[in-house]
Amino acid sequence: MSENAKDEAVAIPAPSDGARREEVRGDGDILLKVTGLQKHFPIKKGLLQRQAGAVHAVDGIDFEVRAGETLGVVGESGCGKSTMGRLITRLLEPTGGTIEFEGKDITHLGVSGMRPLRRDVQMIFQDPYSSLNPRHTIGTIIGAPFRLQGVEPEGGIKKEVQRLLSVVGLNPEHYNRYPHEFSGGQRQRIGIARALALNPKLVVADEPVSALDVSIQAQVVNLLDDLQEELGLTYVIIAHDLSVVRHVSDRIAVMYLGKIVELADRDQLYKAPMHPYTKALLSAVPIPDPSRKAAKSERILLKGDVPSPISPPSGCRFHTRCWKATEICTTTEPPLKELRPGQRVACHHPENFEDQAPQDTVLLSAAKEAAELVPEEELAESAKTSAAVAAEVEAAAATESAETPAEESGKKSGQEPGGKSTDT
Numbered sequence: 001m002s003e004n005a006k007d008e009a010v011a012i013p014a015p016s017d018g019a020r021r022e023e024v025r026g027d028g029d030i031l032l033k034v035t036g037l038q039k040h041f042p043i044k045k046g047l048l049q050r051q052a053g054a055v056h057a058v059d060g061i062d063f064e065v066r067a068g069e070t071l072g073v074v075g076e077s078g079c080g081k082s083t084m085g086r087l088i089t090r091l092l093e094p095t096g097g098t099i100e101f102e103g104k105d106i107t108h109l110g111v112s113g114m115r116p117l118r119r120d121v122q123m124i125f126q127d128p129y130s131s132l133n134p135r136h137t138i139g140t141i142i143g144a145p146f147r148l149q150g151v152e153p154e155g156g157i158k159k160e161v162q163r164l165l166s167v168v169g170l171n172p173e174h175y176n177r178y179p180h181e182f183s184g185g186q187r188q189r190i191g192i193a194r195a196l197a198l199n200p201k202l203v204v205a206d207e208p209v210s211a212l213d214v215s216i217q218a219q220v221v222n223l224l225d226d227l228q229e230e231l232g233l234t235y236v237i238i239a240h241d242l243s244v245v246r247h248v249s250d251r252i253a254v255m256y257l258g259k260i261v262e263l264a265d266r267d268q269l270y271k272a273p274m275h276p277y278t279k280a281l282l283s284a285v286p287i288p289d290p291s292r293k294a295a296k297s298e299r300i301l302l303k304g305d306v307p308s309p310i311s312p313p314s315g316c317r318f319h320t321r322c323w324k325a326t327e328i329c330t331t332t333e334p335p336l337k338e339l340r341p342g343q344r345v346a347c348h349h350p351e352n353f354e355d356q357a358p359q360d361t362v363l364l365s366a367a368k369e370a371a372e373l374v375p376e377e378e379l380a381e382s383a384k385t386s387a388a389v390a391a392e393v394e395a396a397a398a399t400e401s402a403e404t405p406a407e408e409s410g411k412k413s414g415q416e417p418g419g420k421s422t423d424t
Ligand SMILES: Nc1ncnc2c1ncn2[C@@H]1O[C@H](COP(=O)(O)OP(=O)(O)OP(=O)(O)O)[C@@H](O)[C@H]1O
Pocket: 041, 055, 056, 057, 075, 076, 077, 078, 079, 080, 081, 082, 083, 084, 240, 309
């Protein structure tokens, strides 16, 4: 690819509103603020469909997202991560709480009120197979946001779609192909191109790589990372895999049963997690570091499933699985409190910090049954994927910094030096 062509592929001129991007890049300004956010899905029963209860999918969460950062959101399946993502992109109507975007309350905006916001907030979905309409060409799919918003990019929709295709490392000539002609990784790139079409300020990615082959995961993670740098994007990345989130996040929110239990700067969270649940999640992630071998006995396997979000446990929701639980944990919900600068935690007995309720009676039997220390080999299998992604992301980052401009241009177009697609 010529130098000019390379520049075209990498540089992202904002089609019609270059000034918009500068407005948001207030370096650390709060772009999104969520207060007391709730989503309860009603459970209806009987002929009359009377409400018999509710799934407390998201149950009062507070956080903010700063312009230009990546907030990772992690937690076990069913803890409410996707629901949270759909609430902040306003694909779901909240039951309670508020969502502010750039200082404006958008919690209950209707369809017309939301229209301008749809340009600014975009979502990337987990499954690149079902999120693309198989009957439409990728040109139609990526061009849809322009048609829906009535935006006419400079040079026309086709030219802009082809530019977006090269931005995400796909061949612009493939404009007329159908989704089934692409691999999983390439389809996720199409989803990313569609999300970027309108030059959004915030991108919410719901498990963007978990449906992909391990070898492709790192490529897509790196693409998201590169795009963030080039376009100054703000991300909320939802994942259950801490390895993926570790490499791309500035801050991480840990969710458990509809609540945020810890919210901290990435390095601090990995170095000294304060919530026992965070510690348990981290203990299952292998870190390619020989000094961790000494921490073998610290590996924790949580027993039992996450309790039902229909009737979550009283007090601290994690108390039924926590090896540190005491009386107060069963009765009093701990608030999410900033115990260290940049580290908020909701726990009466935090790790790596002074106890908040030292005199309380330990619930010995529950504490003993809640978790067990497991030998390394038992965890090795389940941790393999995480380790592979971590290693690949690191290796790719190292290669990238050593890459020559010629190699760089090959990578951006999704081609290996020999011209073969990297995503097949
Ligand atoms: N439309 C719905 N109606 C009823 N319950 C729902 C609905 N959507 C989600 N839930 C429930 O809300 C809870 C949280 O689901 P959610 O998908 O947000 O969790 P998650 O952490 O993203 O899990 P996963 O990683 O498996 O997607 C789950 O118990 C789920 O069954």
